[in-house]
Amino acid sequence: MIVSMTGIVKRYARHTALDHLTMEVRKGEVLGLLGPNGAGKTTAIRVLTGLTAADAGKTALFGQEMRARAAEIKRRIGVVPQDLALYETLPARENLWYFGKLYGMGGAQLKSRTDEVLEVLGLTEVAKKPPKKFSGGMKRRLNIGCAVMHRPELLILDEPTVGIDPQSRSHILDFVTEMNAQGTTVLYTSHYMEEVERICSRVLIVDAGRVIADGSVAELTRTVLFEETVVIEVKNPAPSLPDSIKNIQGVLRCDTDGHILTVTSTAGSANLARMLECAAPFVILGVTGKRPTLEDAFLALTGKKLRDGGEGE
Ligand SMILES: Nc1ncnc2c1ncn2[C@@H]1O[C@H](COP(=O)(O)OP(=O)(O)OP(=O)(O)O)[C@@H](O)[C@H]1O
Ligand SMILES: [Mg+2]
Structure with a gap:
C-alpha cells in the first residue's frame, strides 16, 4: 500500500x-x-x-x-x-x-x-x-x-x-x-x-x-448499469430467430424491426457468441454494441454530469 x-x-x-x-x-x-x-x-x-x-x-x-x-x-x-x-x-x-x-x-x-x-x-x-x-x-x-x-x-x-x-x-x-x-x-x-x-x-x-x-472502469460500468444492448443486422431472418435469441441466458428483450434485431441483456452476460450462433444460419450484415460508459456510471451514481473542463481554468 x-x-x-x-x-x-x-x-x-x-x-x-x-x-x-x-x-x-x-x-x-x-x-x-x-x-x-x-x-x-x-x-x-x-x-x-x-x-x-x-x-x-x-x-x-x-x-x-x-x-x-x-x-x-x-x-x-x-x-x-x-x-x-x-x-x-x-x-x-x-x-x-x-x-x-x-x-x-x-x-x-x-x-x-x-x-x-x-x-x-x-x-x-x-x-x-x-x-x-x-x-x-x-x-x-x-x-x-x-x-x-x-x-x-x-x-x-x-x-x-x-x-x-x-x-x-x-x-x-x-x-x-x-x-x-x-x-x-x-x-x-x-x-x-x-x-x-x-x-x-x-x-x-x-x-x-x-x-x-x-x-x-469495466467493473464500475457493469455494476452501475444493468443493461447492455447489441444491434444485429441479418439478411432475411426467419420469424423464429427473435424467439431463439430471447431464450439465450441473460437476454431481457429482443426487438425486431425488419432485418434489424435489437437485443438487450443483463450487463456482463457475455452472451454475444450465443446470439451470433443463433443468427449464423442467416447472412449477418452487421453487429454493433452499445457499451455503458463511465460517464453513464457517473450520471447514474451522482445524478450529475461531469463538468466538461476546458474554459476558465
Ligand atoms: N481554502 C478553502 N476555503 C474554503 N473552502 C474551500 C477551500 N478549498 C476548497 N474549498 C471548498 O471545498 C470543496 C472541495 O473543493 P476542492 O477544491 O477539493 O474540489 P475539487 O474536487 O478539486 O474541484 P475542482 O474539480 O473544481 O478542482 C469545495 O466546495 C470548495 O469550495
Ligand atoms: Mg480541484
Whole structure:
C-alpha cells in the first residue's frame, strides 16, 4: 500500500469538503480520482501531501504516518498541482533545475536528468525559453517535468490536462502511462472520462467529499448499469430467430424491426457468441454494441454530469 487515507474529515468554516473520505493507492497502479467541481479531489490531495491538516482521520504514505516522517515522505512523491507552479520568467531548463535542486540534486546528475525530462515531455526545443512564452499545453508539460525531476515513487497529478490542446493532452497521457510502466505509482485526478478510461487501472468516483464507487472502469460500468444492448443486422431472418435469441441466458428483450434485431441483456452476460450462433444460419450484415460508459456510471451514481473542463481554468 502506497497511500492509505481513513475517515478523513476536512471542514472549511461550515462547509465539509471531505466527509469521512477513505481511499487507498496500491503499489504500481494508476488510480483515477474522478469527480465534479467541488467534490473534494484537490482537498484530498492537499491532505495527502501534508499541505493542509485534516480535522479527523488518518493518512499514511509508504506505511508511515505523514506527520511523523513528513520530510522523508515528501522526497518520495511528486505533485503536479492543479494551478501551475512555475517561474514564468526563468527559462524552462532553469525551472527544472530549481525543482531538481530542491530535491537535493546537483552536478552532472541534475544536468542529465533535466535533458531527459525535457526530451520525454517534448520541450527540448524550447528549453531556453521562459514559460511566459509557452502555450497552455507546454506550461502543463513543464509543470509535470518539475514534479518528476527526482524520480518520485508516487506521482500525483491534479487535473493536468484541463484546457489544453489535444496533442499536449495525448503527450501527457502517454507520459503518465510510460512512467507507470517504469514502476511509478500514479494518482490521477480528472473530469475527463475518456482519459480515465484510457490510462487508469482503477477508478474512485468522489462526490461531496466521499468515495461513492471504487473499481476498474469495466467493473464500475457493469455494476452501475444493468443493461447492455447489441444491434444485429441479418439478411432475411426467419420469424423464429427473435424467439431463439430471447431464450439465450441473460437476454431481457429482443426487438425486431425488419432485418434489424435489437437485443438487450443483463450487463456482463457475455452472451454475444450465443446470439451470433443463433443468427449464423442467416447472412449477418452487421453487429454493433452499445457499451455503458463511465460517464453513464457517473450520471447514474451522482445524478450529475461531469463538468466538461476546458474554459476558465
Ligand atoms: N481554502 C478553502 N476555503 C474554503 N473552502 C474551500 C477551500 N478549498 C476548497 N474549498 C471548498 O471545498 C470543496 C472541495 O473543493 P476542492 O477544491 O477539493 O474540489 P475539487 O474536487 O478539486 O474541484 P475542482 O474539480 O473544481 O478542482 C469545495 O466546495 C470548495 O469550495
Ligand atoms: Mg480541484
